[in-house]
Amino acid sequence: MARITKGILGGFSGKVGTIVGANWRGQDIIRSTPKPSNRPPSEKQQLQQAKFKLVIAFLQPLKSIQTKYFGSGSGSKSRVNMAVSYTISEAVEMVGEVPELVYNKVLITKGDLTGFQNMVAAPQTGNIIRLTWENNSTQGNASETFESVAVRTDLTKNVTLPAPYAGKEIQVWSYLHNSKGTSASNSVHLGAHTMI
Numbered sequence: 590m591a592r593i594t595k596g597i598l599g600g601f602s603g604k605v606g607t608i609v610g611a612n613w614r615g616q617d618i619i620r621s622t623p624k625p626s627n628r629p630p631s632e633k634q635q636l637q638q639a640k641f642k643l644v645i646a647f648l649q650p651l652k653s654i655q656t657k658y659f660g661s662g663s664g665s666k667s668r669v670n671m672a673v674s675y676t677i678s679e680a681v682e683m684v685g686e687v688p689e690l691v692y693n694k695v696l697i698t699k700g701d702l703t704g705f706q707n708m709v710a711a712p713q714t715g716n717i718i719r720l721t722w723e724n725n726s727t728q729g730n731a732s733e734t735f736e737s738v739a740v741r742t743d744l745t746k747n748v749t750l751p752a753p754y755a756g757k758e759i760q761v762w763s764y765l766h767n768s769k770g771t772s773a774s775n776s777v778h779l780g781a782h783t784m785i
Contacts, residue, residue, distance in 0.1 A: 612665060640688045644676045647690060651697055658698040658766055658773035675699070697776035698764040704774035705741075710761040712782045713747065716754055718761060720779075721745045741765065750784060758783045 600617025602610055610619045630638065648655065652669055659668040659675075666674070680694035706725040713719050726741050739746035750759070764776040 636688070640677050640681050641673075643688050643690065644673055644681065647695075648672055648676060654697060657770055658700060658764065659696070660699050672696070672699075692760050692781070693778040695762070695776075695778060697762045698766070698773040699775050700766075700773035702765055702767065702772045702774040704765060704777055705763055708763050708777060708779060710763075710779035710782055712785050714785055716750050716752065716784050717747045718750065718759075718782065718784075719745065719747050720763065754784050756784060 600610060600612060602612065604610075604622065607622050608619050609622055610617070612618070648669075651672075655669050655672045657668070659672040676690075676695060680691050680696075681688050682691050683689075703725065706723040708720060708722040711719045711721075720739070722741075722744060724742050724744055738748060758781050760781055761779040762776045763779060764774050766773040
């Protein structure tokens with residue numbers, strides 16, 4: 590099925606007969622249907638596929654956040670695509686021959702909003718993560734809220750996790766977004782914490 594996006598003579602996305610329409614780098618293009626390759630993928634292709642699979646599996650649950658809060662959303666690349674591209678290039682390292690995420694380099698959100706100041710996450714008894722931070726609401730564009738969990742000026746917040754997290758190690762990130770949902774800070778990795 591093809592979708593005509595700019596009228597009957599405009600670009601389209603999808604397959605029609607033996608041609609495929611797509612948008613590549615902001616240009617509407619058509620090309621012939623690719624022929625399946627019988628050659629096995631090269632080592633380099635296999636490595637890139639493994640990185641892509643790792644990153645997509647990790648970012649999939651964050652798609653609704655990144656659709657709104659990763660980058661400016663301008664140009665032909667979607668915000669989710671920008672997040673995938675950033676993560677593959679900046680937050681994946683090779684451990685032997687296996688790609689692994691470097692959690693403290695992962696960004697969940699990316700934006701111009703002023704982030705938290707000196708935020709710390711600490712596990713508490715009862716499956717709770719206590720988040721504490723300093724008030725920086727008078728700096729720049731910082732007078733915003735923390736994802737419906739706390740107001741920036743609260744300086745501390747206990748977040749109770751569901752029972753299945755008891756005793757497990759979790760990775761914690763924080764970010765801020767404005768009340769309109771149009772701007773966000775870069776996320777900050779708060780480390781790995783074992784729930785107690």
